[in-house]
Amino acid sequence: METSMYRSRAFKAYVFGFVSSLIFTLIAWGIVRKHEMSGHLVYSHFFIRISILVFALLQMIVQLVFFLHLGREKKPRWNVQALLATVGIILILILGSIWIMNNLNYSMMNMTPSQADRAF
Amino acid sequence: MIISLFSSTSVPSTDRLVLFFGQAMVVGAALLIALALVYFKKVGWLWKNWVTSLDHKKIGIMYLVVAGVMLLRGLADTVLLRFQQATSSGTSHGIVSSNHYQQIFTAHGTMMIFFVAMGLVFGIINLILPLQIGSRDVAFPLLNNLSFWMYAAGAILINLSLVFGGEFAATGWLAYPPLSELQFSPGVGVDYWIWSIQIAGIGTLLSGINFITTILTKRAPGMTMMKMPVFVWSVLAAMTLVAAAFPILTVTLVLLTLDRTIGTHFFTTAGGGNAMMYVNLIWAWGHPEVYILILPAFGIYSEIVATFSRKRLFGYASMVYAIIAIAGLSFLVWLHHFFTMGAGANVNAFFGIMTMVIAIPTGLKVFNWLFTMYRGRINFASPMIWFIGFVITFSIGGAAGVMLGVPPIDFQLHNTLFLVAHFHTMIIGGALFGYFAGIAYWFPKVFGFKLDEKLGKIAAYLWIAGFICAFTPLYILGLMGATRRLDHYDASLGWQGLFIVAGVGVVIIFAGVGVQLLMFYLSIKNRKKNLDTTGDPWNGRTLEWSTTSPAPVYNFAIIPTVADRDEFFRVKQLGVTQSKRKFTAIVMPNNSSFGIFMAGWALMFAFSVIWHFWPTIVLAIVGSIATFVLRSFNDDITHIIPAAEIEAIENKRVGALL
Amino acid sequence: MTKTSILHNEIQKETETSLLGFWIYMMTDCIVFATLFAVFIVLRNNTSGGKSGADLFSLPFVLTETIILLTSSFTSGLAMLAAQRSRLKDTLIWLLATGVLGAAFLSLELNEFSKFDHSGSSWRTSGFLSSYFTLVGTHGLHITIGLLWLLAIIGYLFKKGLNEVIVRRLTMFSIFWHFLDVVWIFIFTVVYLLGVN
Numbered sequence: 001m002e003t004s005m006y007r008s009r010a011f012k013a014y015v016f017g018f019v020s021s022l023i024f025t026l027i028a029w030g031i032v033r034k035h036e037m038s039g040h041l042v043y044s045h046f047f048i049r050i051s052i053l054v055f056a057l058l059q060m061i062v063q064l065v066f067f068l069h070l071g072r073e074k075k076p077r078w079n080v081q082a083l084l085a086t087v088g089i090i091l092i093l094i095l096g097s098i099w100i101m102n103n104l105n106y107s108m109m110n111m112t113p114s115q116a117d118r119a120f
Numbered sequence: 121m122i123i124s125l126f127s128s129t130s131v132p133s134t135d136r137l138v139l140f141f142g143q144a145m146v147v148g149a150a151l152l153i154a155l156a157l158v159y160f161k162k163v164g165w166l167w168k169n170w171v172t173s174l175d176h177k178k179i180g181i182m183y184l185v186v187a188g189v190m191l192l193r194g195l196a197d198t199v200l201l202r203f204q205q206a207t208s209s210g211t212s213h214g215i216v217s218s219n220h221y222q223q224i225f226t227a228h229g230t231m232m233i234f235f236v237a238m239g240l241v242f243g244i245i246n247l248i249l250p251l252q253i254g255s256r257d258v259a260f261p262l263l264n265n266l267s268f269w270m271y272a273a274g275a276i277l278i279n280l281s282l283v284f285g286g287e288f289a290a291t292g293w294l295a296y297p298p299l300s301e302l303q304f305s306p307g308v309g310v311d312y313w314i315w316s317i318q319i320a321g322i323g324t325l326l327s328g329i330n331f332i333t334t335i336l337t338k339r340a341p342g343m344t345m346m347k348m349p350v351f352v353w354s355v356l357a358a359m360t361l362v363a364a365a366f367p368i369l370t371v372t373l374v375l376l377t378l379d380r381t382i383g384t385h386f387f388t389t390a391g392g393g394n395a396m397m398y399v400n401l402i403w404a405w406g407h408p409e410v411y412i413l414i415l416p417a418f419g420i421y422s423e424i425v426a427t428f429s430r431k432r433l434f435g436y437a438s439m440v441y442a443i444i445a446i447a448g449l450s451f452l453v454w455l456h457h458f459f460t461m462g463a464g465a466n467v468n469a470f471f472g473i474m475t476m477v478i479a480i481p482t483g484l485k486v487f488n489w490l491f492t493m494y495r496g497r498i499n500f501a502s503p504m505i506w507f508i509g510f511v512i513t514f515s516i517g518g519a520a521g522v523m524l525g526v527p528p529i530d531f532q533l534h535n536t537l538f539l540v541a542h543f544h545t546m547i548i549g550g551a552l553f554g555y556f557a558g559i560a561y562w563f564p565k566v567f568g569f570k571l572d573e574k575l576g577k578i579a580a581y582l583w584i585a586g587f588i589c590a591f592t593p594l595y596i597l598g599l600m601g602a603t604r605r606l607d608h609y610d611a612s613l614g615w616q617g618l619f620i621v622a623g624v625g626v627v628i629i630f631a632g633v634g635v636q637l638l639m640f641y642l643s644i645k646n647r648k649k650n651l652d653t654t655g656d657p658w659n660g661r662t663l664e665w666s667t668t669s670p671a672p673v674y675n676f677a678i679i680p681t682v683a684d685r686d687e688f689f690r691v692k693q694l695g696v697t698q699s700k701r702k703f704t705a706i707v708m709p710n711n712s713s714f715g716i717f718m719a720g721w722a723l724m725f726a727f728s729v730i731w732h733f734w735p736t737i738v739l740a741i742v743g744s745i746a747t748f749v750l751r752s753f754n755d756d757i758t759h760i761i762p763a764a765e766i767e768a769i770e771n772k773r774v775g776a777l778l
Numbered sequence: 779m780t781k782t783s784i785l786h787n788e789i790q791k792e793t794e795t796s797l798l799g800f801w802i803y804m805m806t807d808c809i810v811f812a813t814l815f816a817v818f819i820v821l822r823n824n825t826s827g828g829k830s831g832a833d834l835f836s837l838p839f840v841l842t843e844t845i846i847l848l849t850s851s852f853t854s855g856l857a858m859l860a861a862q863r864s865r866l867k868d869t870l871i872w873l874l875a876t877g878v879l880g881a882a883f884l885s886l887e888l889n890e891f892s893k894f895d896h897s898g899s900s901w902r903t904s905g906f907l908s909s910y911f912t913l914v915g916t917h918g919l920h921i922t923i924g925l926l927w928l929l930a931i932i933g934y935l936f937k938k939g940l941n942e943v944i945v946r947r948l949t950m951f952s953i954f955w956h957f958l959d960v961v962w963i964f965i966f967t968v969v970y971l972l973g974v975n
Contacts, residue, residue: 005863014859018852025844025966032971033837040975048975056967060960067855067956078336079801086805089364090812092451093404097816099467100400100455106464259795325806333799363802367809375817375912384901384908385826386817392824392905397817707788752930760784 017066021059028055134215138200139286145196146279172711174261175673179268180246181566184559186275187239190231193279195633197228198626202590206623210611221607222290223309227278229293234317235275237413237547240555242271242327245355245416247566248558249331251664251671252349254340254680259333261709262751263326269719270323274316277726281312284727289313292605294402295376297387297395302380308730311380315726318373319719321366328362331355340663342682346440349662349685350433353440354419357447358412364451365408372401381729399458407454411446413547417554418443418485421510424503424561425489426686427658429496435488436685442481442488449478459530468527475525479518486511501658502576506557509584510549517545520595535605538598541591548587556580564657568669569647575639582632590625593618655773661689668773674706674761677770703763703770710757717747786942793946800950804957807920811961814913815968822973824905831910831973834894840970843886844962850879851959858952861945869948870935876955877928880921887918910969917965920958927951 005011031051035043064070064083071080105111157163170178204221208214216224246264250257258264281288287309291300300310335356339348348356375386376398385391387398426433433439455463455471489511498504520542524530533539564570597618602609609615643650652669666688667675678701684690725740727733822831857872891911894900901911931951934944 005859005865005868008859010859011856014852014855017855018848021848022845025841025848025963028967028971029837029841029844032974036837036974045975049972052967052971056963059963063851063956063960063963067851067959068953078798082802082805085360086364086808089451089809093368093809093812094816094819096454097397097400097404098819100463101394101397101820103464103467104396104462106467107462259799329799329802329806332802333795337795337798363806364809367806368813371810371813371817378901378908378912382902384912385824385903385905386821386908386912388905390826391903392821392826393908394821394824394905397820401813401816705784707784749930758785758788 013066017062020062020066024055024059024062028052135217135220138216138220139282142196142282143286146282167713168711171716172265172713174257174265174709174712176246176250176257176261176264177566177671179264180243180248182268183239183243183246183271186272187236187243190235190239190275192633194228194231194236195630197224197231199630200224201228202619202623202626204607206616206619208608209616209619213608216607218607219290222292222605223288225605226289226291226293226295226313230289230313230317231278232547233293233409233413234320235271235278237551237555238320238324239271239275240552240559241358241413241416242267242324244420244555244558244562245331248562248664249334249352249355250338251565251667251675252352252662253335253338253343254663254676254682255334255338256675256679256706257709258330259338260330262712262714263330265712265715266718267323267327267330267715269715270326270722271320273719273723273726274318274320274323277312277319277723278316280727281309281316284731285309285312287312294406296402297376297379297393297398298389300376300380301388303388311377311730314373314377314380315730318370318377319722319726321369321373322722323719324362325366325370328359328366331359332363335359340680340682343687346437347682347685347687349419350422350436350439350443351416351419351662353443354415354422357443358415361408361412361415361447361450365405365412368401369405369409372398372405377729396461399461400455403454403457406457408450410543410546411450413551414554415443415446417510417551417558420554420558420561421489421507422485423662424507424557425492427561427660428499428501428504429493430499430659431492431496432661432686433488434491434494439485439488442484445481446478449474449481453478453525456525456530459527460534465527472525472527472530476522479522479525482518486515499658501560502571502573502580503557503561505577505580505584506553506560509580509587510553510557513545513549513553513584513587517542517549521546533598535603536598537594537602537604540604541594541598544591544594545587553583556583561658562664564652565655565664565667565669565671567647568652569643570650570652570657571643572639572646572650575635575642579632579635579639582628582635586625586628586630586632588625589628590622593622593625656688661686663688666691672769674708674766677701677703677706677766701770703766705763706761706766707758708761710759712751712757714747714751718744721747789942793942796946797949797953800953804953807957808961811913811916811964814909814916815964818909818913818969821905821909826904826906828903828907829899830906831969832975834899835970835974837970837974839886839890840966843883844966846879846883846886847959847962850876850883851956853879854952854955858948861940861948864940866935866940869940870932873928873932873935877925877932880925880928880955884918884921884925887914891915914965914969917958917961920954920961924951924955924958927954 028051031043031048035041035048070083071077073079157166170182173179200216201221201224204214204216214221246258278288285308287307289295289300289305289310289312291305291310291313295310295313298304335348335352375384378384379386379388379393385393387393387395389395422433422439452474453471455467456475459468459472489507520538524533524539524542560571560576597615600615602613602615655667655669655671656665657669658665663680663682664671666680680687721740721744724736724743728736728740853872853875857869857876860868860872891914894907899907901908901915928951931944931948934947938944
C-alpha cells in the first residue's frame, strides 16, 4: 500500500524546513527584541549585525534545500549554477554599491572620518 | 494631449524648421506604410505571415528591419550634430538652439544603443542561433514574439515624442538626475525617454531568459557545451549579462519614474535623495550593457574568420574561457564611468585595475583570430573586409579605453571628445561592423540569395574610411580639451578645422550607407542571378549551413546528431552520403496575436502615464490582464505537420548531408 | 503515433524547459530585489528630519507577519506534494490555506503602510521612507500577483482537475511563492531587525 503523504520522507523534509526556519526567525528576532527592551545596551552593534545575518543566511539555505529542493535535480544542475551566479552578482552589486557610495565622501574637507562615513 | 507642430518658445527659425522636418518624417513614413498596406491589400497577409508569427526566422527579420529604420533615424541625428559642431563657432550658432541640440544628442544615443544595436543583436541571434544548435526554434516562441513587439513598441514611442509633445529628454542618453528630475525637466521629454527604454528593456530581459534556456536545453544530441560554435558561447555569455543587468535598469528607471510622478526622494536634491546612487546603478547596468552589444559581434567574427580562412578557429577552448572571463569581469569595472564623481583612491584604483585586466581576454581573442588567418587560404569576401576594419579600428579604440581606465588620465579625459571617440570606436568599429559582417555572411541563409559582393565591399571601405575620418579628429580634439556635448565653442580655440574634417567623415559614412541601400535594392532585383541553391554558399563549418536557404519552417526535418565541433564541415570532409531518411510528424506552434496585443497595452500604458491620462492607464492594465488570461485558457496552441508533407518538402532539395 | 501521444511527449519535454526558464526568471527577480536592497541600504539614514525605522517599526508586529508568511510557504510546499501524488482534494486544501495566509499577510502589511502614511510618514517624506515603501511594497506587489495567480490555479483545478499542464504551472507558482519568503527573510532582517537599532 502506498505510504500516506503525511508519512513520506518528502513531508518530513518540509516539516524540518518549516520548523528550523521558525527557530532561526525566533532566535534572530529574540536577540534584537532583548536588545531593544534593554534600551539598546545589552549587545554590541557588531554582534547584532553578524548574528542576525548569520541566521538569515542559515534560514535561506534551509529554505533553498528543503522547500526549493536545490541540488536535487540531475546533472547538469543548471539551477544551482544559475543561483550561485546570481548570488555572486547580488553580492557584487550590494557590497560594491555600499563601498562606492560610502567612499564618495573621501575627499570632502572638514569632515571627520565618521562623518564622512555617515553622510551620503 | 498636445500635438505640437511648432515649438512654442522663441528659437531660431531653423530650429523650428528642423523640428518640423522631423515630425513630417515620422508622420509621413507612418502614413505611407499604412496607405501602401491597404492599397496593395497586404494587411491580412502581413498579420498572418509576420505579425503573429512565432517563427524565430521571421521574428529575426522583423528585428533587422526595425533596426535598419532606426539606424537611418539615428544617422539623421548624426548629420545634425556634426553639422552643428562644424558650423557653430564664434559668432555663428549653427542651425539648432542649445536645448534642441541637447535633445538631439540624447535621442541619438538612446536610439543607436537601444534600438539599432540591440535590434541588430537580437535580430541576428534570432535568425541564426536555433539553426546553429540544431534546434527547431527557441525555447519559448511565444515569448520571443512578445519580446519583438515590446522592442517595436519602444521604437514607436520614441518616435511619437516628436509628434506628440515635440520634445525629448535633453539630459544625455542616461538622463542623470537631478537634471532629469521633475524640478529641472518638467516637460514630457524625460518621460518619453524612460518609457521607451523601459518597454524595450522588458522585451530584452525576456529574450535573455529565452535564449539562455534555449542554449541550455535545446542543443542537438551530441552537442556538448564544448562542441558549440563560438557564436553560441558568445550569445550565452551576452544573454547571461542581459539577465543579470537589465533588472537593475528596470528598477532604476522605476525609481526615477516614482520621483517624477509620485514625488519620492530617491535621487532628488532635497528630501534625502542621492543623485549619485542613480549614477552608480545606471552604470552597474550600463557597463554590462556594452558587453552585451560586443560579445555577439565577437562570436560572429569567430565564425567568419574561420570560414573565410578555410581553417579551424585557433584556440577554441581559450576563446570560450576568454568570453566567460570578459562576461564575468564586466561586472567588476562599472565605476570607471564615474572616476571623477568623488570616490577615494582605493576605490578608483581597484576599478581602474579591473578595467585594464578586462583588456587581456579581449586582446587574446584578437590574436586568436589573427592566428586563425595565419596560413589559412583567405577569401576576402565582404565579411572579411568588415573584420579587417574591425581589427584596425577596435585595436586603437581599445587602447584608448585602457588609457581611460587609468584614473589620473581619466581625470583629464573624462567627458571629452576623446571619450566620445573611444566608445564610438567600440560600438561602430567593434559591434556595428560585426553585425554588418554577420548580415553579409548569413543573408543567403535567410533569404536564399547572396548580396551583391562588389557593392558590399565598397560599402565596407566607405564605412571604414568614413569612420576613421570622422573620429580621428575627435580623439585629437579630446586630448586638446574639447568637452563633449558642446553646441557652440569659441572661435579662438581653433577647433573648427577638426570639426569640419569630422563632418566630412560623416559624409563618407553616408556614402557608405547609400551604397548599402543600393546593394540591397540591386541584390533583391537581381536575386535570380545570385541564388543559393545548395544552402552552403561559403563552404561553411557549422550546422546552419546544412539546411536549405532559406531553411524550412521546422528548420531540420531530422534533428542532427553531433559528434564534434564544426560538425557540418566534418561531415562534408568525410563525404558521408545520406541513406534514405525516415520522417516523423513535427509539432509546431500556432500563430498568436498575444505579443502584439500585450505590447500594444504596454504602449498605451506608457503613453497614458506620460500624459497623466487615467482612463487609458486603467484600460491598459485591465486589457493586458484580460489578454493574459485569455491566452492561458487557450489549449489549442500547436499544430502538427504530417510526415508526408515533410517528405515532400525535403524531397525537393538536392544532396542533404545531415 | 496518435495526435494525443505526440502532444503528450511534447508536453513532457516542455516541462523541463519551462521550469528552467522560470527559474532563470526568478533569478532576475532576485536581482530586482537586490537593487532595491542596495538603494535601501544607501538611503537608510536619509530621514530628512522625518521618522526613522526605530521610530516606526514594531517588532511584535513584524514577527506576526513573518510567521504568517513562513507558514504559507510551508503550506504551498504541501500543496505541491499532494499534487505530485495526484491528490486533488489535499492540493486544494493546502492551496486555500496558502491563499488565506498570504491574504492575511498582505492585509497586515497594507494596514501598516496606511498607518505610517496617515501619521505623516509617507513615501514622499524622505529618501529613507521612499526606499522603505518601495522595497517592501514591491514585495507586497509580488505577493498580490501571486495571490491572483493562485486564484487562477484554484479555478482551473476546480474546473479541470489535475493534469500535467496544471502541475507544471503549480510547480512554477510554488517556486515563486517560496522565493518570496526567502526575500522576506532579508527584508525582515535588514529592514526591520537592523532598522529598529
